[in-house]
Amino acid sequence: MADEVRNSESRPSESARDFEETYASMTPPWDIGRPQSAFVRLAGSGGLAGRVLDVGCGTGEHALLAATLGHEAVGIDFASTAIELAKAKATDRGVQVRFLVADALRLVELGERFDTVVDCGLFHGFDDDDRALFVQSLSSAVPAGGRYHMLCFSERQPGDWGPRRVTRDEIRVSFAEGSLIDSIEPALIELTWDQAGARAWQVAAIRI
Numbered sequence: 300m301a302d303e304v305r306n307s308e309s310r311p312s313e314s315a316r317d318f319e320e321t322y323a324s325m326t327p328p329w330d331i332g333r334p335q336s337a338f339v340r341l342a343g344s345g346g347l348a349g350r351v352l353d354v355g356c357g358t359g360e361h362a363l364l365a366a367t368l369g370h371e372a373v374g375i376d377f378a379s380t381a382i383e384l385a386k387a388k389a390t391d392r393g394v395q396v397r398f399l400v401a402d403a404l405r406l407v408e409l410g411e412r413f414d415t416v417v418d419c420g421l422f423h424g425f426d427d428d429d430r431a432l433f434v435q436s437l438s439s440a441v442p443a444g445g446r447y448h449m450l451c452f453s454e455r456q457p458g459d460w461g462p463r464r465v466t467r468d469e470i471r472v473s474f475a476e477g478s479l480i481d482s483i484e485p486a487l488i489e490l491t492w493d494q495a496g497a498r499a500w501q502v503a504a505i506r507i
Contacts, residue, residue, distance in 0.1 A: 301458050306497070310433045318377065318378045318381070319377075319378045319379065319380055319381075319436070322357075322358075322378050322381045322384065323378040323380045326491060327357070327491075328491050328492050328493075328500050329419075329420050329488065329490060329491075330357055330358055330491065331360075331400045331489050331490065331491055332360070333360060334360045334361050334363075334364040335360075335419055335488065335489055336449060336487075336489060337450055337486045337487065337488075337499075337501050338361055338364065338417060338419065338448070338450070339364065341363055341448060341501075342368055342467050345497055346415075346446070346448060346503070347365050347368060347370055347415050347417075348369065348370075348414050348415050348446065349371075349413070349414025349415060350371045350372075350373075350411075350412070350413045350415070351365040351370045351371070351372045351373070351413065351414070351415045351416075351417065352372075352373050352374075352375070352406075352411075352413040352415070352416045352417070353365070353372065353373070353374040353375070353416075353417050353419075353439065354375060354403050354416055354417070354421055355375070355376055355377075355399065355403055355408075355418060355419070355420065355424075356375060356376050356381070356382075356385060357372030357376055357378075357381050357385070357419075357420075358381050358384040358385045358388060359374045359382075359384070359385030359386075359388055359396065359398055360380075360388075361374075361417045361419060362374035362396045363385075363388060363389060363392065363394050363396055364382060364399070365396075365415075365417070365436075365467070366389075366394045366395060366396045367394055370415075372396045372457060373396070373397045373398075373399065373409075373411070373413070374378030374396060374397070374398045374399070374400040375398075375400070375403065375409070376398075376400065376401075377400065377401070377402055377403070378398065378400075378413070379400045382398045382399065382400050385398040386398050388435070403421060403433060403436060404432045404433055404436050405436060405468070406436040406437065406439050406440040407436065407439035407440070409440060410448050411440065412440060412441070412445075412492075413440055413441055413445060414441075414442075414444075414445050414446070415445065415446050415447075415448070416437060416440070416441055416445070416446070416447045416448070417448050417449075417463065418447065418449040418450070418451075419449075419450045419488070420450060420451065420452075420462070420488060421433075421449075422449055422465070422473075423450045423451040423452045423462045423463055423464070423465050424462055424463070425451045425495075430473050431473070433485050434473055434474060434476070434478070436478070437478075437506075438459055438477050438506070441506045442506065443506055443507060445466070445504065445505075445506040446503065446504070446505055446506070447474075447478065447502075447503075447504045447505075448501075448502065448503055449500075449502040450499050450500070450501055450502075451465045451470075451499060451500055451502070451505075452464050452465060452488065452497060452499055453465060453466075453498045453499050453500045454466045454484070454488060455485070455498040456497050456498040456499075461497065465500065467483050467500065470483055470500065470502055476484065477506065478504045478505065478506055478507060479504060479506060479507050480502065480503075481503040481504060481505055482501075482502070482503045483500050483501075483502050484500070484501045484502075485498070485499075485500065485501075486498075486499045486500065486501035487494075
């Protein structure tokens, strides 16, 4: 599998270019250098199964977590700088993970299927159209019975800084077709600059 899973029809969006510039110039506030505690607890409870895809993986902490637990893990991100940093982490830690530059809206191009998908902070970056494309994209990579676990910014988070807030109802509507929402629970996304973190939803869904 080539390191880049893009073709001439893929179009880096303005948002993707922004993320590339962010990773190239600084440590993003969501890149805490370890897995999110919510996903560590998920893994500890057996919530990761089979082949694991870390979608929008950034510098790869959740794919690395899955691999250390014995899962075959793949991490993808549109930001090539993030992928290079993730590969360096895997090498330094002696962990076997495949990290690829790829578009989460075009998972069909991977030509692979995954039992578990983890998403930390990707979904809340999409506009309405791309939310729908993302859900369709997941259907090409996750078979019936596969699981999707997400952390996303919640409307419970005060202020107007950062990414778009997501409501419970928006999550239910977005995943209404082809998925069964198992749970939507209050959680936190840990950040580098704020020990309190950001209020989030932790979502578990099953592909049907």
